Amino acid sequence: MSEIFEVLVIGAGPSGMIAAITAGDRGLKTVVLEKKSRPGIKLSITGKGRCNLTNSADINEFVKSFRNGKFLYASFKTFFNDELISFFENLGVPCKLERGGRYFPQSDKAQDIVDALSKRLKKISKIITGVSVKSVLKRKDGLFEVHSDGGSFVSKNVIIACGGLSYPSTGSTGDGYKISESFGHTVKELSAALVPIVLENPYLKELNGLKLKNVEVSVLSPQKISAKEFGEAEFTIFGADGPAVLTLSSLVGEEIKKTDLFLSINFKPALSAQQLNLRLLREIDKFGQYPVKDMLKELLPVQAVKPFINYCGINITKKCSQISRIEREKIAASLFDFRFKIKGVKDIKEAIVTRGGVCTDEIEQKTMQSKLVKGLYFCGEIIDIDAPTGGFNLQAAFSTGYLAGKSVKTELKVKSEK
Numbered sequence: 001m002s003e004i005f006e007v008l009v010i011g012a013g014p015s016g017m018i019a020a021i022t023a024g025d026r027g028l029k030t031v032v033l034e035k036k037s038r039p040g041i042k043l044s045i046t047g048k049g050r051c052n053l054t055n056s057a058d059i060n061e062f063v064k065s066f067r068n069g070k071f072l073y074a075s076f077k078t079f080f081n082d083e084l085i086s087f088f089e090n091l092g093v094p095c096k097l098e099r100g101g102r103y104f105p106q107s108d109k110a111q112d113i114v115d116a117l118s119k120r121l122k123k124i125s126k127i128i129t130g131v132s133v134k135s136v137l138k139r140k141d142g143l144f145e146v147h148s149d150g151g152s153f154v155s156k157n158v159i160i161a162c163g164g165l166s167y168p169s170t171g172s173t174g175d176g177y178k179i180s181e182s183f184g185h186t187v188k189e190l191s192a193a194l195v196p197i198v199l200e201n202p203y204l205k206e207l208n209g210l211k212l213k214n215v216e217v218s219v220l221s222p223q224k225i226s227a228k229e230f231g232e233a234e235f236t237i238f239g240a241d242g243p244a245v246l247t248l249s250s251l252v253g254e255e256i257k258k259t260d261l262f263l264s265i266n267f268k269p270a271l272s273a274q275q276l277n278l279r280l281l282r283e284i285d286k287f288g289q290y291p292v293k294d295m296l297k298e299l300l301p302v303q304a305v306k307p308f309i310n311y312c313g314i315n316i317t318k319k320c321s322q323i324s325r326i327e328r329e330k331i332a333a334s335l336f337d338f339r340f341k342i343k344g345v346k347d348i349k350e351a352i353v354t355r356g357g358v359c360t361d362e363i364e365q366k367t368m369q370s371k372l373v374k375g376l377y378f379c380g381e382i383i384d385i386d387a388p389t390g391g392f393n394l395q396a397a398f399s400t401g402y403l404a405g406k407s408v409k410t411e412l413k414v415k416s417e418k
Contacts, residue, residue, distance in 0.1 A: 019405035187358055201340045
């Protein structure tokens, strides 16, 4: 009989690695199959290379942040943010808390997180890289046969942790969905979550690269404000990016099919209309004989001044003392509502997270085991869960991976195939 593993993990991302480490710590004979040449490639680029690995929010806030969040309650109760921080500190990677409750490694290097996981993984389990899984079958004797382009493997349990469809260059190419469906699992419609928004505006070239903090970003339909987020945003050559924008992107992806949408930037969310009007009057009086562009440098980032003036339809050389009441009101309105038509969102290949995946109703919340196939487990992005930016999604990957590795059963008695 060929070598039999107790646990086989497909995918060496955050959920797969911690699942294998947890199983290995239990003394289980574990192997990880990773299609790329090294583990954790996607993890190494998260948070723009800094890795926002979790958040200081409590369990209830985490649960509320996710679609299908109640499904994650048992995972979070088993292994949550405090345990995750301690886990990495024990591996030699201390973490720090930043604004918005976001945790990062002290080094600001995502690769340190990857290296720590990889080092621990290799000590207690076997990892094979450059291997693409083609199919998974369950034999009559209860064992799983995993066929890959690097050979076949036999295991008592299989944990599917091969991610979604986002960033396929890192290995997330949707293989896990096909395997899941082959066992009768339902895969909910897949789309991009946490993805840049594409805008239609003549000023994008001038705004490209501009980073904004403490702004309010809204998605508007012709009838109402659909949603809004406070925080950071960034203009790109094609549109908008940044945490506040990414959080709104799932809504855009759904609603853009039904109606026209607009993205609005409120540069002064802390001011009331009356406060802003008084501020404008003071600045206009102060800069009376100077061009309006000089006055606006007091209210906006320098890079935004020229496109903002053009947006307001005011002559850039006009003196502040010559600004009419109507023009002042236009400036005030535009500081609250600098608006762009939305064309759509970037392709799912550029999304941070995939929305959709294996239906949560078909997975046991307390174990991550399939309700349809004993010995088959799921963790991470392949499950139909997603949340805003801020460390929530990575915590879910680590929590579900840990729970899967903790829950795999080993008492299977191998029966004859005859």
